[in-house]
Every structure is written in structure tokens, then in C-alpha cells.
Amino acid sequence: MMGLIVEILSWILIVSGGAFTLIGAIGTLRFPDFWSRLHAASVSESAGMILLIFGMCLQAGPTLITVKLLIIGAFIIITGPTSTHAVASAALTSGETPESDEDTRKSQEGKS
Amino acid sequence: MLRTILTALTLFALWLLMSGIYKPLIVWMGVGSSVIAVYVVRRMDNAADTERLAVRLRPLTTIGYWFWLLIEIAKANWAVTKLILSPKMNLNRHLFKVPYTQKTDLGQTIFANSITLTPGTISVEVEEGDFLVHAVSYSGDDMDALSDMDRRVAAIESAGA
Numbered sequence: 001m002m003g004l005i006v007e008i009l010s011w012i013l014i015v016s017g018g019a020f021t022l023i024g025a026i027g028t029l030r031f032p033d034f035w036s037r038l039h040a041a042s043v044s045e046s047a048g049m050i051l052l053i054f055g056m057c058l059q060a061g062p063t064l065i066t067v068k069l070l071i072i073g074a075f076i077i078i079t080g081p082t083s084t085h086a087v088a089s090a091a092l093t094s095g096e097t098p099e100s101d102e103d104t105r106k107s108q109e110g111k112s
Numbered sequence: 113m114l115r116t117i118l119t120a121l122t123l124f125a126l127w128l129l130m131s132g133i134y135k136p137l138i139v140w141m142g143v144g145s146s147v148i149a150v151y152v153v154r155r156m157d158n159a160a161d162t163e164r165l166a167v168r169l170r171p172l173t174t175i176g177y178w179f180w181l182l183i184e185i186a187k188a189n190w191a192v193t194k195l196i197l198s199p200k201m202n203l204n205r206h207l208f209k210v211p212y213t214q215k216t217d218l219g220q221t222i223f224a225n226s227i228t229l230t231p232g233t234i235s236v237e238v239e240e241g242d243f244l245v246h247a248v249s250y251s252g253d254d255m256d257a258l259s260d261m262d263r264r265v266a267a268i269e270s271a272g273a
Contacts, residue, residue: 020189027196031248035234036203039248040196042231047189050182064132071129081228081235088236088246098207098246 010058017051024048035098038088045080049073120150167218173268180264181226188230195249206250209242210235210258213266223265227258 020043027040053073057066092098123146128134131142195201210227214220224235224243233254237244247254 020193023193023196027192030196030201032201032203033205035246036205036248038234038246039192039232042228042234043189043192043196046185046229046231047193050185064129067129077229078225081225084228085224085235088234092236092244099205 006058006061010055013051013055013058017048017053017055020044020051021048033099034091034096035088038084042080042084045076045084049076049080116150116154119153120146123149168216168270169218169268170270177264177268181229184261185230188232192231192248203248204250205246205248207236207244207246208250208255209239210245210255210262211242212262214262214269215266216269219265219269222268223262226261226265233258 022044024040024042024044027043028037031037031040050073053069057069060066060069124142127142127146128139131138195203212220212223214223220238224238227233227235227243227245232248234246235243236246245258
């Protein structure tokens with residue numbers, strides 16, 4: 001009985017983690033410019049990653065694999081934002097200035 | 113000296129967790145590699161006269177902060193997910209300055225990384241006393257939420273730091 005509950009819970013986590021990863025990918029395609037795409041990608045990076053790691057931990061049970069998964073999760077939580085910041089900072093330095101919301105509204109009204 | 117031994121022991125414990133194969137030969141290789149790693153780090157410490165990173169955080173407050181951050185990440189993820197899946201993407205992109213009050217480098221790094229970790233906001237650049245933050249759906253509440261986060265990160269720094 002306990003095993004069944006853990007199994008169901010872990011698959012809920014894995015499937016929803018996969019869904020968030022997919023949503024992040026969809027957002028990366030749909031969003032209009034570089035800066036908003038960075039935000040979309042961070043959905044797969046945070047929600048997708050955390051849910052998948054926890055789901056896989058439940059699948060692995062109390063083994064060394066769970067320890068490794070948690071260590072991987074901790075590393076991604078530190079390196080993910082750091083690399084996102086590196087990309088954003090590099091973009092700003094090389095002259096990719098973000099559009100202000102004001103300009104965006106005007107251009108969207110122009111298109112529609 | 114105590115610090116060196118503790119580092120070697122920590123590395124070896126990590127090695128044991130990662131390995132999972134406990135034959136004598138393999139375990140001795142683990143001992144050897146942790147000793148070599150510590151030796152190399154010591155040598156690099158001597159060669160580059162940089163300051164050591166001092167980790168001075170309140171342990172319990174830090175753990176509490178992580179749970180709070182996890183909930184914030186969940187909420188922000190939901191908001192950005194709705195934005196991605198809505199047919200009309202009502203983006204409100206904005207680049208704005210967020211002041212930080214942390215005194216240590218580590219505290220500022222934790223704050224900046226927390227901003228980036230919550231979807232919807234990315235810390236772009238560090239300036240004197242401010243972070244440049246880019247938001248995908250900016251609203252007036254963002255400023256309050258971020259200064260609340262700033263307060264919480266400043267609270268996990270210990271007073272001595």
C-alpha cells in the first residue's frame with residue numbers, strides 16, 4: 001500500500017516536472033525577444049528540475065542514487081541562476097538593450 | 113591544519129557517497145584522490161593570495177529561508193506558466209533597480225541568485241548598492257516583494273559578518 005502511494009506520488013512529480021519543462025520550451029519559442037525568453041527558460045530550470053529530481057528521488061528510494069540526485073539538484077540550483085546571470089550580463093554589455101514595456105505595447109498595437 | 117584534515121575528510125565522505133563500490137582497492141583510490149585534491153588546493157591557496165570565502169550564515173534562519181524561497185519559486189513559476197500559456201501574452205517587460213542591503217559578498221550572491229531563481233525576474237548587473245533586475249511582467253508589487261526578499265536574505269547573515 002505504502003509502495004503504491006510512493007509510486008503514484010513520484011509519477012505525479014515526474015509528469016508535472018516534464019510538463020513544466022515542456023512549458024518552458026514552449027515559452028522560449030513563443031516569447032518575442034531575448035530577455036523574455038530567458039524568463040521562459042527559467043521555468044524549466046526551476047520548477048521542471050526540482051519536480052523531476054524529487055520524483056526520481058522517490059523512484060530511487062533510500063539509496064545512494066537519491067543522495068546523488070540531491071547533490072545534482074543542489075548544484076543546478078547554484079549554477080542555473082549563475083549562468084543565466086552570466087548570459088544576461090553579457091547581453092547587456094554587448095549592447096542588447098531590453099525593450100521597455102511602453103515600446104512593446106505600441107509595437108503590438110501597431111501589428112494588431 | 114585542522115581545517116585541512118576536515119576538508120580531506122569531507123571530500124572523502126563525498127567520495128564514498130558518490131562511489132557506492134566499497135572494494136579495498138577502490139576505497140584506497142578514493143583516499144588517495146581526496147589527499148591529492150587537498151594538496152593541490154593548499155598549493156593554490158599559497159600561490160594566489162586572495163581572501164578565503166568566509167561562510168557566516170545563521171544555520172536555522174538559512175534553512176527557513178530556503179523553504180520560503182521554495183514557495184516563492186512555486187508561486188512565480190505558476191505566474192509565468194499562465195503567462196506562457198495565455199493566448200494573448202500580456203508581457204510588461206521592464207528593467208529596474210533594486211537596492212540591496214547585504215554586507216557580505218555571499219549575502220549579495222544569495223540575493224541575486226534568489227532573484228534569478230524565481231521565474232519572472234532576472235538579476236542582470238551589479239552596481240554600487242543596486243542590482244539591475246529585468247522583469248517579464250512588471251507591476252508595482254514586484255518592488256515590495258523584492259525588498260521583502262532583500263530583508264530576509266539580510267537576516268540570514270550573522271551579525272559578526
